[in-house]
Amino acid sequence: MRLWDNRSDSYHPIEIIKGFKDSVSQVKIMGYKIVCSSIDGTMKFFDIRKGEVTTDSLSESIQRYAMANSQKAYAASCTNNKI
Numbered sequence: 001m002r003l004w005d006n007r008s009d010s011y012h013p014i015e016i017i018k019g020f021k022d023s024v025s026q027v028k029i030m031g032y033k034i035v036c037s038s039i040d041g042t043m044k045f046f047d048i049r050k051g052e053v054t055t056d057s058l059s060e061s062i063q064r065y066a067m068a069n070s071q072k073a074y075a076a077s078c079t080n081n082k083i
Contacts, residue, residue: 026064037062
């Protein structure tokens with residue numbers, strides 16, 4: 001995953017995040033956290049203040065997800081038609 005600064009005219013990303021084995025299906029930025037789902041069946045939670053990554057592995061590819069208002073839970077829609 002690559003991140004760009006929209007305020008600059010640079011074609012170079014300001015950050016490159018590696019660790020996905022397949023396409024990233026959804027990205028949400030919530031304050032200092034970046035939450036990503038992937039077709040490889042993982043949810044990754046990046047804490048950019050601490051430099052930490054937490055990974056949840058699901059059994060199927062994740063198409064979309066929704067976070068709870070508390071940001072302590074999420075619902076993921078997988079390709080096997082299950083939530």
